[in-house]
Amino acid sequence: MAQSNLQQELRKKQPFDSLEQAAILNILRTSDIFHNQFGKLFREYGLTPSQYNVLRILRGEGKPMPSLEIASRMVQVVPAITGLLDRLQAQELVKRKRCTEDRRVVYIEITPKALKLLKQIDEPDLELHRKLIGHLSKDELRELSRLLEKARTSLTSASSD
Numbered sequence: 001m002a003q004s005n006l007q008q009e010l011r012k013k014q015p016f017d018s019l020e021q022a023a024i025l026n027i028l029r030t031s032d033i034f035h036n037q038f039g040k041l042f043r044e045y046g047l048t049p050s051q052y053n054v055l056r057i058l059r060g061e062g063k064p065m066p067s068l069e070i071a072s073r074m075v076q077v078v079p080a081i082t083g084l085l086d087r088l089q090a091q092e093l094v095k096r097k098r099c100t101e102d103r104r105v106v107y108i109e110i111t112p113k114a115l116k117l118l119k120q121i122d123e124p125d126l127e128l129h130r131k132l133i134g135h136l137s138k139d140e141l142r143e144l145s146r147l148l149e150k151a152r153t154s155l156t157s158a159s160s161d
Contacts, residue, residue: 009036013080021052036133041128045121050088052121054059058110067106152155 005027007015016022035049042052057073058065071081078084085108088094093114099105133141 005074031067033057035131037128038125044124045117046091047117047121050074050084054084054108055093055110055114055118056061056090058085058094059115064107064109066099067108070108073075095105 004016004022006012006022006029009029010025016025038049038052042049044058045052049057053074053076054070057070070077070085074081085094085096089096093111095109095111097109098109099107099118133144136144
């Protein structure tokens with residue numbers, strides 16, 4: 001049987017143990033490549049992908065948000081949201097405000113400096129998306145998203161039980 005592209009990329013002599021293993025390794029390999037490309041882009045602007053994600057969430061919401069709500073919306077789970085917010089605050093990209101009704105709740109607000117930074121990143125970010133998967137047709141992109149969402153459903157339905 002002919003080797004798969006991934007098998008050749010990884011210089012794996014034996015076939016994968018299952019189609020599921022090959023598919024997951026393909027997802028992980030692709031994710032790693034994409035993550036590295038976006039990490040490189042965001043570093044040019046002094047951000048990590050997680051910091052960019054926080055700022056993107058805040059800009060999209062358009063108003064201050066509780067820190068735990070931001071954490072729940074992150075693309076990648078961040079174990080230490082407080083440290084991440086500390087670094088963004090040190091860069092003057094977010095401000096913190098304690099809730100007056102419940103002192104345990106901290107609201108995070110995006111600053112004008114962060115909005116200006118995001119505006120600079122918007123076009124290079126879109127361009128990188130196009131570079132990475134712009135060669136796929138609209139139908140292929142929809143199908144890819146559908147299949148990835150379907151693959152996650154076994155986890156999301158199991159975790160809500």
